[in-house]
Amino acid sequence: xxxxxxxxxxxxxxxxxxxxxxxxxxxxxxxxxxxxxxxxxxxxxxxxxxxxxxxxxxxxxxxxxxxxxxxxxxxxxxxxxxxxxxxxxxxxxxxxxxxxxxxxxxxxxxxxxxxxxxxxxxxxxxxxxxxxxxxxxxxxxxxxxxxxxxxxxxxxxxxxxxxxxxxxxxxxxxxxxxxxxxxxxxxxxxxxxxxxxxxxxxxxxxxxxxxxxxxxxxxxxxxxxxxxxxxxxxxxxxxxxxxxxxxxxxxxxxxxxxxxxxxxxxxxxxxxxxxxxxxxxxxxxxxxxxxxxxxxxxxxxxxxxxxxxxxxxxxxxxxxxxxxxxxxxxxxxxxxxxxxxxxxxxxxxxxxxxxxxxxxxxxxxxxxxxxxxxxxxxxxxxxxxxxxxxxxxxxxxxxxxxxxxxxxxxxxxxx
Ligand code: CAO
Numbered sequence: 001x002x003x004x005x006x007x008x009x010x011x012x013x014x015x016x017x018x019x020x021x022x023x024x025x026x027x028x029x030x031x032x033x034x035x036x037x038x039x040x041x042x043x044x045x046x047x048x049x050x051x052x053x054x055x056x057x058x059x060x061x062x063x064x065x066x067x068x069x070x071x072x073x074x075x076x077x078x079x080x081x082x083x084x085x086x087x088x089x090x091x092x093x094x095x096x097x098x099x100x101x102x103x104x105x106x107x108x109x110x111x112x113x114x115x116x117x118x119x120x121x122x123x124x125x126x127x128x129x130x131x132x133x134x135x136x137x138x139x140x141x142x143x144x145x146x147x148x149x150x151x152x153x154x155x156x157x158x159x160x161x162x163x164x165x166x167x168x169x170x171x172x173x174x175x176x177x178x179x180x181x182x183x184x185x186x187x188x189x190x191x192x193x194x195x196x197x198x199x200x201x202x203x204x205x206x207x208x209x210x211x212x213x214x215x216x217x218x219x220x221x222x223x224x225x226x227x228x229x230x231x232x233x234x235x236x237x238x239x240x241x242x243x244x245x246x247x248x249x250x251x252x253x254x255x256x257x258x259x260x261x262x263x264x265x266x267x268x269x270x271x272x273x274x275x276x277x278x279x280x281x282x283x284x285x286x287x288x289x290x291x292x293x294x295x296x297x298x299x300x301x302x303x304x305x306x307x308x309x310x311x312x313x314x315x316x317x318x319x320x321x322x323x324x325x326x327x328x329x330x331x332x333x334x335x336x337x338x339x340x341x342x343x344x345x346x347x348x349x350x351x352x353x354x355x356x357x358x359x360x361x362x363x364x365x366x367x368x369x370x371x372x373x374x375x376x377x378x379x380x381x382x383x384x385x386x387x388x389x390x391x392x393x394x395x396x397x398x399x400x401x402x403x404x405x406x407x408x409x410x411x412x413x414x415x
Pocket of ligand 1: 015016017019036037038072073074075096098099102105126135136138139168
Protein backbone atom coordinates (compact mmCIF):
# COMPACT_ATOMS: atom_id res chain seq x y z
CA UNK A 1 0.00 0.00 0.00
CA UNK A 2 1.25 3.52 -0.72
CA UNK A 3 2.16 5.90 2.10
CA UNK A 4 0.85 9.39 2.73
CA UNK A 5 4.27 11.06 2.32
CA UNK A 6 5.61 8.86 -0.50
CA UNK A 7 8.03 10.90 -2.60
CA UNK A 8 8.83 13.45 0.11
CA UNK A 9 12.56 13.59 0.86
CA UNK A 10 13.70 14.84 4.24
CA UNK A 11 17.25 16.00 4.89
CA UNK A 12 17.38 15.12 8.56
CA UNK A 13 19.91 17.17 10.47
CA UNK A 14 18.36 16.42 13.84
CA UNK A 15 19.92 14.98 16.95
CA UNK A 16 19.05 14.03 20.55
CA UNK A 17 15.26 13.81 21.00
CA UNK A 18 13.08 16.70 19.82
CA UNK A 19 14.08 16.78 16.14
CA UNK A 20 14.41 12.99 15.74
CA UNK A 21 10.84 12.43 17.04
CA UNK A 22 9.60 14.76 14.29
CA UNK A 23 11.50 13.11 11.45
CA UNK A 24 10.65 9.62 12.74
CA UNK A 25 6.95 10.50 12.42
CA UNK A 26 7.51 11.77 8.87
CA UNK A 27 9.34 8.52 8.05
CA UNK A 28 6.44 6.52 9.45
CA UNK A 29 4.13 8.41 7.14
CA UNK A 30 6.31 7.35 4.20
CA UNK A 31 8.89 10.12 3.73
CA UNK A 32 12.44 9.15 2.78
CA UNK A 33 14.37 10.46 5.77
CA UNK A 34 18.12 10.83 5.24
CA UNK A 35 19.83 11.45 8.56
CA UNK A 36 23.11 13.34 8.32
CA UNK A 37 25.64 12.52 11.02
CA UNK A 38 29.27 13.12 11.73
CA UNK A 39 31.54 10.20 10.73
CA UNK A 40 32.92 8.27 13.68
CA UNK A 41 30.56 9.85 16.22
CA UNK A 42 27.05 10.33 14.92
CA UNK A 43 24.08 11.49 16.95
CA UNK A 44 25.30 11.75 20.54
CA UNK A 45 22.41 9.58 21.74
CA UNK A 46 23.92 6.55 19.96
CA UNK A 47 26.26 6.28 22.92
CA UNK A 48 24.15 7.76 25.71
CA UNK A 49 22.49 5.56 28.38
CA UNK A 50 23.84 2.42 26.73
CA UNK A 51 22.62 -0.88 28.16
CA UNK A 52 24.85 -3.00 25.88
CA UNK A 53 28.51 -2.01 25.30
CA UNK A 54 29.32 -0.66 21.80
CA UNK A 55 25.73 -1.06 20.59
CA UNK A 56 23.45 1.83 19.61
CA UNK A 57 21.49 2.78 22.72
CA UNK A 58 17.74 2.35 23.08
CA UNK A 59 17.64 6.12 23.33
CA UNK A 60 18.85 6.30 19.74
CA UNK A 61 17.14 3.26 18.27
CA UNK A 62 13.73 4.27 19.64
CA UNK A 63 13.91 7.74 18.06
CA UNK A 64 15.34 6.93 14.65
CA UNK A 65 13.31 4.15 13.08
CA UNK A 66 12.68 3.98 9.32
CA UNK A 67 15.53 6.43 8.53
CA UNK A 68 18.69 6.15 6.43
CA UNK A 69 22.01 7.33 7.87
CA UNK A 70 24.74 9.10 5.90
CA UNK A 71 27.92 10.53 7.35
CA UNK A 72 29.06 13.93 6.10
CA UNK A 73 31.52 16.35 7.69
CA UNK A 74 29.66 19.55 6.94
CA UNK A 75 32.63 21.66 7.96
CA UNK A 76 34.83 20.03 5.31
CA UNK A 77 34.67 21.96 1.96
CA UNK A 78 34.02 18.78 0.00
CA UNK A 79 31.49 17.63 2.58
CA UNK A 80 29.69 20.95 2.09
CA UNK A 81 29.38 20.19 -1.63
CA UNK A 82 27.74 16.85 -0.83
CA UNK A 83 25.34 18.62 1.49
CA UNK A 84 24.54 21.13 -1.25
CA UNK A 85 23.68 18.26 -3.59
CA UNK A 86 21.36 16.86 -0.93
CA UNK A 87 19.70 20.24 -0.39
CA UNK A 88 18.97 20.40 -4.09
CA UNK A 89 17.40 16.96 -4.02
CA UNK A 90 15.34 17.15 -0.82
CA UNK A 91 12.04 18.83 0.04
CA UNK A 92 12.57 19.59 3.71
CA UNK A 93 15.62 20.24 5.88
CA UNK A 94 14.89 19.58 9.55
CA UNK A 95 17.36 20.65 12.22
CA UNK A 96 17.55 21.22 15.95
CA UNK A 97 21.06 22.53 16.38
CA UNK A 98 21.91 25.17 18.92
CA UNK A 99 20.93 28.63 17.60
CA UNK A 100 23.21 29.81 14.78
CA UNK A 101 24.92 26.43 14.13
CA UNK A 102 23.44 26.03 10.65
CA UNK A 103 24.50 29.60 9.73
CA UNK A 104 28.01 28.93 11.06
CA UNK A 105 28.16 25.91 8.75
CA UNK A 106 27.48 28.32 5.89
CA UNK A 107 23.91 27.18 5.29
CA UNK A 108 21.91 30.32 5.94
CA UNK A 109 18.27 30.54 4.88
CA UNK A 110 19.35 32.72 1.94
CA UNK A 111 21.96 30.20 0.80
CA UNK A 112 19.52 27.31 1.07
CA UNK A 113 16.95 29.30 -0.91
CA UNK A 114 19.54 29.90 -3.64
CA UNK A 115 20.22 26.18 -3.82
CA UNK A 116 16.59 25.13 -3.71
CA UNK A 117 13.77 27.71 -3.54
CA UNK A 118 11.26 24.93 -2.83
CA UNK A 119 13.14 23.82 0.29
CA UNK A 120 11.27 23.98 3.60
CA UNK A 121 13.63 24.61 6.50
CA UNK A 122 12.17 23.40 9.77
CA UNK A 123 13.80 24.07 13.13
CA UNK A 124 13.30 23.24 16.75
CA UNK A 125 14.82 25.84 19.04
CA UNK A 126 14.55 26.23 22.80
CA UNK A 127 13.01 29.70 22.59
CA UNK A 128 11.52 31.92 19.94
CA UNK A 129 12.87 35.44 19.28
CA UNK A 130 13.46 37.32 22.54
CA UNK A 131 15.80 37.42 25.51
CA UNK A 132 16.58 33.69 25.51
CA UNK A 133 16.74 33.02 21.77
CA UNK A 134 20.46 32.16 21.86
CA UNK A 135 20.16 29.60 24.67
CA UNK A 136 20.72 25.89 24.33
CA UNK A 137 17.75 24.02 25.74
CA UNK A 138 16.96 20.51 26.90
CA UNK A 139 13.63 18.92 27.83
CA UNK A 140 13.34 20.01 31.44
CA UNK A 141 14.40 23.57 30.74
CA UNK A 142 11.46 23.77 28.34
CA UNK A 143 9.08 22.26 30.88
CA UNK A 144 10.20 24.88 33.41
CA UNK A 145 10.08 27.83 30.99
CA UNK A 146 6.80 26.76 29.36
CA UNK A 147 4.70 26.75 32.54
CA UNK A 148 4.53 22.98 33.09
CA UNK A 149 6.81 22.72 36.13
CA UNK A 150 5.29 25.61 38.08
CA UNK A 151 1.85 24.04 37.71
CA UNK A 152 2.84 20.39 38.33
CA UNK A 153 3.23 18.76 41.74
CA UNK A 154 1.63 19.36 45.11
CA UNK A 155 1.01 22.72 46.71
CA UNK A 156 3.37 22.07 49.63
CA UNK A 157 6.23 20.81 47.44
CA UNK A 158 8.62 22.21 44.82
CA UNK A 159 7.82 22.45 41.08
CA UNK A 160 7.94 19.04 39.38
CA UNK A 161 8.74 18.02 35.80
CA UNK A 162 6.62 15.43 34.04
CA UNK A 163 7.76 12.02 32.82
CA UNK A 164 6.03 12.84 29.53
CA UNK A 165 8.61 14.47 27.26
CA UNK A 166 6.40 17.37 26.32
CA UNK A 167 9.38 19.65 25.64
CA UNK A 168 11.18 17.33 23.24
CA UNK A 169 8.68 14.87 21.78
CA UNK A 170 5.85 17.39 22.16
CA UNK A 171 7.75 19.99 20.16
CA UNK A 172 8.72 17.35 17.60
CA UNK A 173 5.01 16.74 17.05
CA UNK A 174 4.34 20.45 16.66
CA UNK A 175 7.16 20.73 14.13
CA UNK A 176 5.88 17.74 12.13
CA UNK A 177 2.51 19.45 11.78
CA UNK A 178 4.24 22.65 10.67
CA UNK A 179 6.19 20.73 8.04
CA UNK A 180 3.23 18.96 6.45
CA UNK A 181 1.32 22.26 6.50
CA UNK A 182 4.22 23.99 4.72
CA UNK A 183 4.38 21.13 2.21
CA UNK A 184 0.69 21.63 1.53
CA UNK A 185 1.11 25.40 1.06
CA UNK A 186 4.03 24.72 -1.29
CA UNK A 187 1.69 22.82 -3.60
CA UNK A 188 -0.12 26.17 -4.05
CA UNK A 189 2.79 28.65 -3.98
CA UNK A 190 5.66 26.56 -5.30
CA UNK A 191 7.85 28.09 -2.57
CA UNK A 192 9.52 26.76 0.53
CA UNK A 193 9.36 28.56 3.85
CA UNK A 194 10.85 28.50 7.34
CA UNK A 195 9.04 26.55 10.04
CA UNK A 196 9.94 27.19 13.67
CA UNK A 197 8.71 25.28 16.70
CA UNK A 198 10.17 26.69 19.91
CA UNK A 199 10.14 24.30 22.85
CA UNK A 200 8.87 26.94 25.27
CA UNK A 201 5.95 27.63 22.91
CA UNK A 202 5.19 23.93 22.47
CA UNK A 203 5.08 23.33 26.23
CA UNK A 204 2.98 26.44 26.78
CA UNK A 205 0.56 25.29 24.09
CA UNK A 206 0.12 22.06 26.06
CA UNK A 207 -0.31 24.12 29.27
CA UNK A 208 -3.01 26.30 27.71
CA UNK A 209 -5.53 25.47 30.48
CA UNK A 210 -3.16 26.88 33.08
CA UNK A 211 -3.07 30.28 31.34
CA UNK A 212 -6.86 30.05 31.32
CA UNK A 213 -6.72 29.50 35.09
CA UNK A 214 -4.28 32.36 35.60
CA UNK A 215 -6.84 34.77 34.19
CA UNK A 216 -9.71 33.21 36.12
CA UNK A 217 -7.65 33.54 39.30
CA UNK A 218 -6.88 37.19 38.60
CA UNK A 219 -10.55 37.94 38.03
CA UNK A 220 -12.12 36.00 40.89
CA UNK A 221 -9.31 35.32 43.39
CA UNK A 222 -10.24 31.65 43.66
CA UNK A 223 -10.71 28.44 41.68
CA UNK A 224 -13.17 26.06 43.18
CA UNK A 225 -11.95 22.91 41.49
CA UNK A 226 -8.43 23.34 42.91
CA UNK A 227 -7.52 21.45 46.11
CA UNK A 228 -6.67 24.81 47.73
CA UNK A 229 -10.41 25.53 47.82
CA UNK A 230 -12.09 26.11 50.27
CA UNK A 231 -9.59 26.02 53.15
CA UNK A 232 -6.23 26.90 51.55
CA UNK A 233 -5.09 30.22 50.17
CA UNK A 234 -4.46 31.30 46.61
CA UNK A 235 -1.52 33.54 45.72
CA UNK A 236 -0.99 35.62 42.59
CA UNK A 237 -0.10 32.76 40.25
CA UNK A 238 -1.80 29.49 39.34
CA UNK A 239 -0.80 27.04 42.09
CA UNK A 240 0.15 23.38 41.74
CA UNK A 241 -3.01 21.33 41.81
CA UNK A 242 -1.77 17.88 42.78
CA UNK A 243 -3.88 15.34 40.97
CA UNK A 244 -6.95 17.53 40.51
CA UNK A 245 -8.48 17.02 37.10
CA UNK A 246 -8.12 20.56 35.84
CA UNK A 247 -11.43 20.33 34.03
CA UNK A 248 -15.00 20.81 35.16
CA UNK A 249 -15.27 17.25 36.54
CA UNK A 250 -13.37 16.79 39.82
CA UNK A 251 -10.99 13.85 39.94
CA UNK A 252 -8.19 12.45 42.12
CA UNK A 253 -5.82 9.50 42.36
CA UNK A 254 -7.00 6.94 44.91
CA UNK A 255 -5.39 3.94 46.54
CA UNK A 256 -6.46 0.47 45.49
CA UNK A 257 -5.95 -2.96 47.04
CA UNK A 258 -2.24 -3.69 47.37
CA UNK A 259 -1.08 -0.05 47.52
CA UNK A 260 1.06 -0.79 50.57
CA UNK A 261 3.52 -2.80 48.46
CA UNK A 262 2.73 -1.91 44.84
CA UNK A 263 3.65 1.71 43.99
CA UNK A 264 1.16 1.69 41.11
CA UNK A 265 -1.90 0.20 42.84
CA UNK A 266 -3.91 3.36 42.27
CA UNK A 267 -6.80 4.49 40.12
CA UNK A 268 -7.80 7.88 38.74
CA UNK A 269 -11.40 8.47 39.73
CA UNK A 270 -13.61 11.17 38.23
CA UNK A 271 -16.78 12.23 40.01
CA UNK A 272 -18.55 13.12 36.78
CA UNK A 273 -21.82 14.89 37.54
CA UNK A 274 -24.16 12.83 35.32
CA UNK A 275 -23.18 9.59 37.11
CA UNK A 276 -23.15 10.92 40.67
CA UNK A 277 -26.09 8.75 41.79
CA UNK A 278 -24.34 5.65 40.42
CA UNK A 279 -21.12 6.57 42.25
CA UNK A 280 -23.12 6.88 45.49
CA UNK A 281 -24.64 3.44 44.91
CA UNK A 282 -21.33 1.77 44.10
CA UNK A 283 -19.58 3.07 47.22
CA UNK A 284 -22.59 2.45 49.46
CA UNK A 285 -23.43 6.10 50.19
CA UNK A 286 -26.88 6.14 48.55
CA UNK A 287 -27.99 9.00 50.82
CA UNK A 288 -25.49 11.38 49.18
CA UNK A 289 -27.49 11.24 45.95
CA UNK A 290 -30.27 13.32 47.54
CA UNK A 291 -28.46 15.03 50.46
CA UNK A 292 -28.43 18.77 49.59
CA UNK A 293 -24.78 18.94 50.76
CA UNK A 294 -23.75 16.43 48.12
CA UNK A 295 -26.47 16.26 45.47
CA UNK A 296 -25.18 18.98 43.10
CA UNK A 297 -21.68 19.64 41.70
CA UNK A 298 -21.61 23.09 43.37
CA UNK A 299 -22.64 21.65 46.74
CA UNK A 300 -19.94 18.99 46.47
CA UNK A 301 -17.03 21.34 45.77
CA UNK A 302 -16.31 22.26 49.42
CA UNK A 303 -16.43 18.56 50.39
CA UNK A 304 -14.23 17.06 47.68
CA UNK A 305 -11.53 15.86 50.09
CA UNK A 306 -14.11 14.00 52.21
CA UNK A 307 -15.84 12.63 49.14
CA UNK A 308 -12.61 11.24 47.69
CA UNK A 309 -11.65 9.81 51.11
CA UNK A 310 -14.97 7.96 51.19
CA UNK A 311 -14.57 6.70 47.60
CA UNK A 312 -11.04 5.59 48.47
CA UNK A 313 -12.37 3.46 51.32
CA UNK A 314 -14.20 1.56 48.55
CA UNK A 315 -11.36 1.50 45.95
CA UNK A 316 -8.97 0.13 48.62
CA UNK A 317 -11.09 -3.02 48.74
CA UNK A 318 -10.56 -3.69 45.01
CA UNK A 319 -7.54 -4.04 42.74
CA UNK A 320 -7.28 -1.23 40.18
CA UNK A 321 -8.50 -3.62 37.48
CA UNK A 322 -11.45 -4.87 39.55
CA UNK A 323 -12.41 -1.28 40.30
CA UNK A 324 -12.14 -0.41 36.58
CA UNK A 325 -14.43 -3.25 35.62
CA UNK A 326 -17.10 -2.32 38.16
CA UNK A 327 -16.96 1.43 37.47
CA UNK A 328 -17.03 1.01 33.69
CA UNK A 329 -20.24 -1.00 34.00
CA UNK A 330 -21.83 2.18 35.33
CA UNK A 331 -20.11 4.55 32.89
CA UNK A 332 -18.11 6.12 35.71
CA UNK A 333 -14.93 7.60 34.15
CA UNK A 334 -11.77 6.20 35.73
CA UNK A 335 -8.33 4.94 34.73
CA UNK A 336 -5.83 2.54 36.29
CA UNK A 337 -2.35 3.86 37.02
CA UNK A 338 -0.41 1.58 34.66
CA UNK A 339 3.28 0.90 35.19
CA UNK A 340 5.64 0.81 32.19
CA UNK A 341 5.93 -2.94 32.81
CA UNK A 342 2.17 -3.37 32.52
CA UNK A 343 2.05 -1.21 29.39
CA UNK A 344 4.93 -3.13 27.76
CA UNK A 345 3.10 -6.39 28.35
CA UNK A 346 -0.38 -5.21 27.29
CA UNK A 347 -1.53 -7.40 24.36
CA UNK A 348 -3.97 -4.86 22.91
CA UNK A 349 -1.18 -2.28 22.48
CA UNK A 350 0.90 -4.87 20.63
CA UNK A 351 -2.07 -5.66 18.41
CA UNK A 352 -2.59 -2.04 17.34
CA UNK A 353 1.11 -1.42 16.67
CA UNK A 354 1.39 1.10 19.49
CA UNK A 355 3.99 -1.15 21.13
CA UNK A 356 6.19 -2.88 18.57
CA UNK A 357 8.97 -5.44 18.81
CA UNK A 358 11.86 -4.59 16.48
CA UNK A 359 14.90 -6.66 15.55
CA UNK A 360 18.28 -4.92 15.33
CA UNK A 361 21.46 -6.45 13.90
CA UNK A 362 23.71 -5.68 16.85
CA UNK A 363 21.19 -5.27 19.66
CA UNK A 364 18.72 -8.06 18.95
CA UNK A 365 15.03 -7.67 19.76
CA UNK A 366 13.71 -4.69 21.68
CA UNK A 367 10.40 -2.95 22.27
CA UNK A 368 9.53 0.48 21.00
CA UNK A 369 6.55 2.79 20.82
CA UNK A 370 5.13 2.66 17.30
CA UNK A 371 3.28 5.40 15.47
CA UNK A 372 0.57 6.76 17.76
CA UNK A 373 -1.24 8.27 14.75
CA UNK A 374 -3.04 5.67 12.66
CA UNK A 375 -3.96 6.43 9.03
CA UNK A 376 -6.29 3.92 7.36
CA UNK A 377 -4.69 4.38 3.91
CA UNK A 378 -1.11 4.76 5.11
CA UNK A 379 -0.30 2.01 7.60
CA UNK A 380 2.96 2.27 9.52
CA UNK A 381 5.54 -0.47 9.40
CA UNK A 382 8.25 0.17 11.95
CA UNK A 383 11.73 -0.76 10.72
CA UNK A 384 14.95 -0.59 12.71
CA UNK A 385 17.14 2.48 13.08
CA UNK A 386 20.17 2.69 10.77
CA UNK A 387 23.72 1.96 11.83
CA UNK A 388 26.01 4.97 11.61
CA UNK A 389 26.66 5.73 7.94
CA UNK A 390 24.89 2.56 6.81
CA UNK A 391 23.44 4.30 3.75
CA UNK A 392 26.26 6.69 2.85
CA UNK A 393 27.28 4.82 -0.31
CA UNK A 394 23.67 4.20 -1.34
CA UNK A 395 22.67 7.85 -0.99
CA UNK A 396 25.90 9.11 -2.61
CA UNK A 397 25.23 6.81 -5.58
CA UNK A 398 21.70 8.19 -5.86
CA UNK A 399 23.24 11.68 -5.93
CA UNK A 400 25.31 10.62 -8.95
CA UNK A 401 28.71 10.02 -7.29
CA UNK A 402 30.79 7.18 -8.74
CA UNK A 403 32.44 4.54 -6.50
CA UNK A 404 35.82 6.23 -7.13
CA UNK A 405 34.50 9.65 -6.12
CA UNK A 406 32.93 8.17 -2.98
CA UNK A 407 36.19 6.53 -2.08
CA UNK A 408 38.12 9.76 -2.63
CA UNK A 409 35.67 11.74 -0.47
CA UNK A 410 36.05 9.14 2.27
CA UNK A 411 39.83 9.40 2.11
CA UNK A 412 39.54 13.20 2.35
CA UNK A 413 37.41 12.82 5.50
CA UNK A 414 34.42 14.54 3.86
CA UNK A 415 32.03 11.62 4.37
N1 CAO B 1 29.61 17.77 10.54
C1 CAO B 1 30.30 18.74 11.13
N2 CAO B 1 29.85 19.43 12.20
C2 CAO B 1 28.63 19.10 12.67
C3 CAO B 1 27.84 18.09 12.10
C4 CAO B 1 28.38 17.40 10.97
N3 CAO B 1 27.71 16.43 10.36
N4 CAO B 1 26.69 17.99 12.80
C5 CAO B 1 26.76 18.92 13.78
N5 CAO B 1 27.92 19.58 13.72
C6 CAO B 1 28.38 20.66 14.59
C7 CAO B 1 27.51 21.88 14.54
O1 CAO B 1 27.78 22.62 13.39
C8 CAO B 1 27.92 22.58 15.82
O2 CAO B 1 29.12 23.28 15.59
P1 CAO B 1 29.37 24.82 16.05
O3 CAO B 1 28.97 24.91 17.48
O4 CAO B 1 30.84 24.98 15.82
O5 CAO B 1 28.57 25.69 15.18
C9 CAO B 1 28.27 21.42 16.76
O6 CAO B 1 28.30 20.26 15.93
C10 CAO B 1 27.37 21.16 17.91
O7 CAO B 1 25.99 21.40 17.65
P2 CAO B 1 25.03 21.80 18.83
O8 CAO B 1 25.53 23.08 19.45
O9 CAO B 1 23.66 21.82 18.33
O10 CAO B 1 25.20 20.59 19.84
P3 CAO B 1 25.36 20.59 21.43
O11 CAO B 1 25.57 19.18 21.80
O12 CAO B 1 26.41 21.54 21.91
O13 CAO B 1 23.94 21.11 21.98
C11 CAO B 1 21.55 21.03 22.22
C12 CAO B 1 22.85 20.25 22.02
C13 CAO B 1 20.39 20.05 22.14
C14 CAO B 1 21.55 21.70 23.62
C15 CAO B 1 21.43 22.12 21.12
O14 CAO B 1 21.56 21.50 19.87
C16 CAO B 1 20.11 22.88 21.17
O15 CAO B 1 19.89 23.74 22.03
N6 CAO B 1 19.22 22.61 20.21
C17 CAO B 1 17.96 23.31 20.05
C18 CAO B 1 16.96 22.90 21.09
C19 CAO B 1 16.70 21.43 21.10
O16 CAO B 1 16.37 20.81 20.12
N7 CAO B 1 16.80 20.87 22.30
C20 CAO B 1 16.32 19.53 22.52
C21 CAO B 1 17.36 18.56 22.51
S1 CAO B 1 16.67 17.03 23.02
O17 CAO B 1 16.66 17.13 24.65
